[in-house]
Amino acid sequence: MQNETPFALFQCDKMGVGRRFHGTVVVKGTFALAQGKLGLAAKQRDIALADEPWDPAAAERSSLKHAGEALLVKPSTDVIVTGTVQAPGGTPRKTWDAAVEVRRRGETKLAYRAQVLGPRCWRHTGAKGGR
Incomplete structure (x- = not known):
């Protein structure tokens, strides 16, 4: 797959139910809000391949700083606002x-x-x- 966008792209095969493989594509764009206008951010964030806990030393008890984005099924789009x-x-x-x-x-x-x-x-x- 050729990426002709300014966004990060990740492609892989993931195993699903019945040991069947499915093509998975993740495209991620980072935007910035300035003076009421939304535009492409100068620095694009990388795709999170795994969950990132706030407390890596106690990851099993920690809330998530960022959730992993390479999922087999994702029925809609995430809009995450940080600020x-x-x-x-x-x-x-x-x-x-x-x-x-x-x-x-x-x-x-x-x-x-x-x-x-x-x-x-x-x-x-x-x-x-x-x-």
């Missing part, structure tokens, strides 16, 4: 709403909303316990 959120106007707040929308020709195709919490920490004292 930093700041309170509107730069004024510190306890909570505020954030959203990500993917639009095509003015029509919303995907929308996710979340409530963002300001900095938090847990403190434990013998008298009051955790708070």
Whole structure:
């Protein structure tokens, strides 16, 4: 297969049910959002061939930093947003709403909303316990 895109490409055969092999193709593009416009990022991320845990020393108990992308069956596309959120106007707040929308020709195709919490920490004292 010849890759004529600016995106990373990985191709392999994977064994499925009944010991049957299936052709698997992974294409990955990395984009950056700047001034309300989505464009191709200057640095493209590599395809993750395996899960990457946050804590490699305790991988069996760790949550995932990145999930492996070379899967036999993947019924849809992943949209992963990584970044930093700041309170509107730069004024510190306890909570505020954030959203990500993917639009095509003015029509919303995907929308996710979340409530963002300001900095938090847990403190434990013998008298009051955790708070």
